[in-house]
Amino acid sequence: MDFSLSKEQQDIKMAAREFAEKEFPQVAQECDENEKMDMALLKKARELGFVGTHLPEEYGGFGMSYFEKALITEEFWRMDPGVAQSILSVTFGSEIIVEHGTDEQKKKYLPHLIQGNGIIAGAITEPNAGSDVTMVETRGVRDGDEYVINGSKMFITNGTLADIIILFCKTNPEAESRHRQFSCFIVETDTKGFEANKLKNKLGIRASDTAELSFSDLRVPAENLIGNEGDGFRQILTLFNRERTAICAQATGLAQGALDQAVSHIKQREQFGKTIASFQAIRFKIAELATLVEANRSIFYRACWSLDSGQEDHTLIAMAKWFCAQNAVTITQECLQMHGGYGFLNEYDIARFYRDCKILEIYEGTKEMEKQVISNAILGKAN
Numbered sequence: 003m004d005f006s007l008s009k010e011q012q013d014i015k016m017a018a019r020e021f022a023e024k025e026f027p028q029v030a031q032e033c034d035e036n037e038k039m040d041m042a043l044l045k046k047a048r049e050l051g052f053v054g055t056h057l058p059e060e061y062g063g064f065g066m067s068y069f070e071k072a073l074i075t076e077e078f079w080r081m082d083p084g085v086a087q088s089i090l091s092v093t094f095g096s097e098i099i100v101e102h103g104t105d106e107q108k109k110k111y112l113p114h115l116i117q118g119n120g121i122i123a124g125a126i127t128e129p130n131a132g133s134d135v136t137m138v139e140t141r142g143v144r145d146g147d148e149y150v151i152n153g154s155k156m157f158i159t160n161g162t163l164a165d166i167i168i169l170f171c172k173t174n175p176e177a178e179s180r181h182r183q184f185s186c187f188i189v190e191t192d193t194k195g196f197e198a199n200k201l202k203n204k205l206g207i208r209a210s211d212t213a214e215l216s217f218s219d220l221r222v223p224a225e226n227l228i229g230n231e232g233d234g235f236r237q238i239l240t241l242f243n244r245e246r247t248a249i250c251a252q253a254t255g256l257a258q259g260a261l262d263q264a265v266s267h268i269k270q271r272e273q274f275g276k277t278i279a280s281f282q283a284i285r286f287k288i289a290e291l292a293t294l295v296e297a298n299r300s301i302f303y304r305a306c307w308s309l310d311s312g313q314e315d316h317t318l319i320a321m322a323k324w325f326c327a328q329n330a331v332t333i334t335q336e337c338l339q340m341h342g343g344y345g346f347l348n349e350y351d352i353a354r355f356y357r358d359c360k361i362l363e364i365y366e367g368t369k370e371m372e373k374q375v376i377s378n379a380i381l382g383k384a385n
C-alpha cells in the first residue's frame with residue numbers, strides 16, 4: 003500500500019494551489035455578493051487546463067483519473083468554495099456522455115467544453131422529486147425522429163449558463179420496474195420551449211449559478227437519446243458515484259481552508275495577554291480538527307481509488323460522502339467559533355465558508371440518503 007502522490011500528482015496539486023491562491027482571493031467576496039461567476043477567471047482556468055481534466059484526450063481533455071481531478075477540486079475549494087464550484091461544475095454531467103454516449107455525441111459535445119466556452123448542466127431534481135428521483139415527472143414522448151419534452155426541473159447548477167443539458171426524464175411509464183422508466187437526453191438550450199430562471203439569494207456557494215428550468219413542447223432529435231430508452235436511472239447512478247467522490251474532495255478542501263484561516267487568526271489574536279493559540283483548550287481543538295481533515299483525506303482518496311481501479315464501491319462512496327461533508331460542517335463551525343465576533347462578519351472569509359459548507363450535506367444525495375445506502379448495504383432494504 004502506497005499513500006504517496008506521484009511526481010505528476012504533486013505537480014497537479016501544486017499548480018492548482020498556486021492558481022487558486024493567486025486568483026481566487028481577488029474575486030471571492032465580489033462573486034459571493036453579486037451571486038455571479040467570474041467568466042474571465044473561468045477562461046483562465048480553461049487555458050491552464052483545470053477544466054474538463056477527466057475528459058478523454060481524443061475529445062480534447064487530459065484523461066486524468068478521478069483522483070487527480072479531486073486533487074484540483076480540493077485545492078480550489080480550499081481557497082474559495084463558491085468560485086471553485088463555479089469553475090469546476092461547468093462540466094457536470096459530461097461523465098454521462100463519456101461513459102454512455104455514442105462517438106458522434108462525444109465528438110459533437112465534449113471538445114467545446116474544454117477548448118470552447120461550453121457549459122453543461124445535469125438536470126435531475128424536480129420540484130416534487132428530490133431524494134426520490136423515481137418521482138420525476140418530466141416526460142419525453144417519441145414523435146417520429148424526435149422526442150417531445152414537457153416538465154420542469156429545480157435547483158439546476160449552471161441552469162441559466164449552460165448550452166447543453168443532460169436531461170433525466172420519464173420515457174417509459176409502462177415499464178414494470180420503476181428503474182426502467184427513465185432516459186437521459188442531451189438538450190441544446192437554444193431549442194424552442196426551453197426556459198431557465200436563476201434562483202437568487204442562496205445561503206452559500208453564491209458564485210455558482212442555480213436555476214429552475216422548464217421544458218414546454220421542446221423537441222429533441224432522437225439521436226440525442228443517451229444509450230437506450232430505460233437506461234437513464236442506471237446512468238445517473240454512475241454519475242452520482244463520480245460526483246459524490248468529487249464532493250468528498252470539496253469537503254476536504256473547504257475544511258482545510260477553514261482550518262488554515264482559524265490557525266492564522268488564533269496566532270495573531272491576543273487575549274489575557276497571550277495569543278489565543280497558546281491556550282490549551284484551543285490547541286487541543288486544533289489537533290482534533292486537523293485529525294478530522296486528515297481522516298477526510300484518507301477516505302476520499304480511497305473512494306477515488308475505488309473508481310479509478312474499476313472497483314467502484316457504492317457503499318464506500320456513500321460513507322465517504324456523508325463522513326467528509328459532516329466533518330466539513332463541524333470543522334467550519336468550530337473554526338468560525340475561534341474567530342469570535344469577527345467570524346460573524348461577512349468580510350471575513352470564514353463567514354462565507356460557514357455559509358458555503360452546508361450544501362455538502364444536501365446536494366448529490368442528502369446525508370440521510372447516504373446513510374440509507376450504507377444501512378441498506380449492511381442490513382438489507384427495510385420492508
Ligand SMILES: Cc1cc2nc3c(=O)[nH]c(=O)nc-3n(C[C@H](O)[C@H](O)[C@H](O)COP(=O)(O)OP(=O)(O)OC[C@H]3O[C@@H](n4cnc5c(N)ncnc54)[C@H](O)[C@@H]3O)c2cc1C
Pocket residue numbers: 123124125126127131132133134156157158159160204212361364365366367368369370371
Ligand atoms: C445549490 C444546489 C445545487 C444543486 N445542483 C443540482 C444539479 O445540478 N442537478 C440536480 O439535478 N439537482 C441539483 N440540486 C438538487 C439536490 O440534489 C437536492 O436538493 C437534493 O437531492 C435533495 O432533494 P430535495 O431538496 O428535494 O429534498 P427532499 O428530498 O425533499 O428532502 C428533504 C429532507 O428530507 C430528508 N428525507 C427525504 N427522504 C427521506 C427518507 N426516506 N428518510 C429520511 N430522510 C429523508 C432529506 O434527507 C432532507 O433532509 C442542487 C441543490 C442545491 C441546493
